[in-house]
Amino acid sequence: GQxxxxxxxxxxxxxxxxxxxxxxxxxxxxxxxxYQQHAGEAPTFLxxxxxxxxxxxxxxxxxxSRSKGYSYLLLKELQMKDSASYLCAVxxxxxxxxxxxxxxxxxxx
Amino acid sequence: xxxxxxTPRHLVMGMTNKKSLKCEQHLGHNAMYWYKQSxxxxxELMFVYSLEERVENxxxxxxxxxxxxxxxHLFLHLHTLQPEDSxxxxxxxxxxxxxxxxxxxxxxxSRLTVL
Numbered sequence: 295g296q297x298x299x300x301x302x303x304x305x306x307x308x309x310x311x312x313x314x315x316x317x318x319x320x321x322x323x324x325x326x327x328x329y330q331q332h333a334g335e336a337p338t339f340l341x342x343x344x345x346x347x348x349x350x351x352x353x354x355x356x357x358x359s360r361s362k363g364y365s366y367l368l369l370k371e372l373q374m375k376d377s378a379s380y381l382c383a384v385x386x387x388x389x390x391x392x393x394x395x396x397x398x399x400x401x402x403x
Numbered sequence: 404x405x406x407x408x409x410t411p412r413h414l415v416m417g418m419t420n421k422k423s424l425k426c427e428q429h430l431g432h433n434a435m436y437w438y439k440q441s442x443x444x445x446x447e448l449m450f451v452y453s454l455e456e457r458v459e460n461x462x463x464x465x466x467x468x469x470x471x472x473x474x475x476h477l478f479l480h481l482h483t484l485q486p487e488d489s490x491x492x493x494x495x496x497x498x499x500x501x502x503x504x505x506x507x508x509x510x511x512x513s514r515l516t517v518l
Contacts, residue, residue, distance in 0.1 A: 302443060327505050336407070336493070336509035381446070385505040393445040 296320045298394035300382050305400045306372055314367045314380050314397045322387020328356055328367045329381040331396070337381055341367070369399075377401045406430045409494050409510035417518050418484060424513045426477040426494030434500035435477045436507065437469060440491040452477060453500035484517045491515070 299317045306312040318326070325344040331337040343349055343358035343365060355368040369376055382394040407428045416422050428435060437449040451459035452471040466488075468480040477494055491514050495507040 298445065325505055334511070336511045337507075338509070339506050342505065383446075383505070389505075390448070391505055391507070395443055395445045 296384075296386065296392045298382055298384060298392055300380075300394040300397045302395070303398045303400065305402060306369075308372055308374060308401055308403050310372050311368065311370050312372060312399065314369075314382075314399065316365045316367070316382035316394055318363050318365070318382070318384045318392070318394075320384045320386045320392050323360060324385040324387065324389060326356075326358055326365050327383045327385070327391070328365075329383065330378050331381060332378045340380075372401050374401050374403070406508050407494055407496055407510035409492075409513050411513060412511065413514045413516075415516045415518065416481070416484065418486075420484075421480070421482040423481065424479040424492055424494075424515075426479075426510055428475055428477075428494075428496040428508070430496055430508060432496035432498050432508070433474060434497045435471060435474075436495040436497075437477065437479050438493040438495060440493055440512070446493070450479075451500055458500055481515075484515075486517050489515055489517045 297319045327342050328340040329337040330340050341356040343356050346358055348357045353370045358365045379396040379398045381396045383391045386392055410425045434453045436451050439447040448461050449463045450469040455471045466483050470478040491512040493512045494510040497507050
């Protein structure tokens with residue numbers, strides 16, 4: 295079966311750095327996505343990785359290792375507004391999105 | 404105007420009621436989706452429409468009935484639901500379905516409570 299694993303919840307301090315991991319086992323791979331979802335709001339697209347390596351976008355970076363079936367989302371200079379759930383999803387060989395259960399990130403002052 | 408709009412935002416219904424959820428997208432996309440989001444579970448894809456034709460139906464109970472009258476509107480008709488159907492129902496759209504790039508645009512969801 296297809297599976298995406300990510301931690302259920304993480305806590306970090308304002309101004310610090312946090313890394314949210316995602317491991318996957320899917321039938322084929324056509325890219326990995328990270329979405330952010332604030333409580334009571336729509337999920338919004340954060341990043342897309344299809345090749346190995348690090349993609350940086352401001353305070354957020356996303357890393358992919360296809361051989362290890364592994365990705366992480368790195369958030370720097372954390373702000374209170376970064377408190378949200380972060381969803382990892384993989385586009386499989388049929389171009390269907392397989393979703394993880396999400397990681398709830400709590401930022402403390 | 405936001406890209407994907409869902410109404411109502413909150414809905415409480417009894418098990419014998421009939422209600423509908425509505426989704427409208429203003430992005431000119433050709434594919435629309437219904438997802439179910441339950442606490443601490445992955446998003447569950449329920450239905451996919453591409454150019455107003457249903458292309459995916461992931462073993463969803465018949466008490467959920469989708470309707471796509473045109474490429475901008477999507478409905479989810481609900482009848483004789485069960486308490487375990489209580490969840491957040493998310494509508495999303497994407498440019499295409501068959502060549503899905505994976506970037507979905509979501510509405511804010513309809514929070515459904517079944518008593």
